Amino acid sequence: MEPQLPKWPFYLGDGLLLGAAYFICSRTPVPLGLWQVGLAVLCVVAGAVLCVAPYLLEYRAGVKLAEARGLATVVAQIQNLERIAGQISGATGKWQEAQEQADKTAAAARDISGRMTAEVKSFTEFMQRANDSEKATLRLEVDKLRHGEGDWLQVLVRLLDHTYALYLAALRSNLPSVIEQVAQFQAACRDAARRVGLTPFIAGDAEPFDPQRHQSIEEGAQPTPDAVVAETMATGYTFQGKLIRPALVRLGQNLAALPPAGDAAPATDAAGAGQSQLPLEPESEA
Secondary structure (H helix, E strand, O other): OOOOOOOHHHHHHHHHHHHHHHHHHHHOOOOOOHHHHHHHHHHHHHHHHHHHHHHHHHHHHHHHHHHHHHHHHHHHHHHHHHHHHHHHHHHHHHHHHHHHHHHHHHHHHHHHHHHHHHHHHHHHHHHHHHHHHHHHHHHHHHHHHHHHHHHHHHHHHHHHHHHHHHHHHHHHHOOHHHHHHHHHHHHHHHHHHHOOOEEEEOOOOOOEOOOOOEEEOOOOOOOOOOOEEEEEEEOEEEEOOEEEEOEEEEEOOOOOOOOOOOOOEOHHHOOOOOOOOOOOOOOOOO
């Protein structure tokens, strides 16, 4: 609480001193003596001091009170700082605990990551081995299928060669009924072969000789550029659009052409000239 200093005693003393100065000045004949003037001035100065004294005392008390309040505020702030310091210390301890837990979690995560990496590597190696094994198995199966395909393709080609040789024999017999029956039989065999992709073809009448589609029976003979096919001795074949054996022909000019070979495919049906061929040789019976 702010102190309340009573001012009336100071005002009373001030009034008395001023009254004394007036009394001295009024009772002393003019001119005043030196001691009367000094005494009057002293009374006036003392009265002024008494008039100002309560205000000075209140000011000093207020200053001390303000200092006390400031000190109390500083003490409270210091206490708050101590409490905050305690909270910071507790938070630091908790942060250290959290940091330790985080380090443990990171270590566990690294351990799990390492094990996962090892498992993934092991699984990848296993899948690679399984894939290699599967590829090797599939490659072996493909090789077997290709070998089997080559075997049954050779058997089918030989059968068709025999049917063509039989057809040529029927043509030479000059028996229309036999020729018709053998031609129908050959057409049925060739139609069955086309269902699996094997297409026979023969050279057309007076067809120009094509070294990529035709093979001459005259060994060592060099066909001329204007050479034409006189007779087809053995049928040529394409398998799924690839030439696997050229037609075996006899060359000549202005020779009588053979009657049409039943359901034989024309030479224009052959495709894939010059491509990879299966190791098939024309039959000697042809």
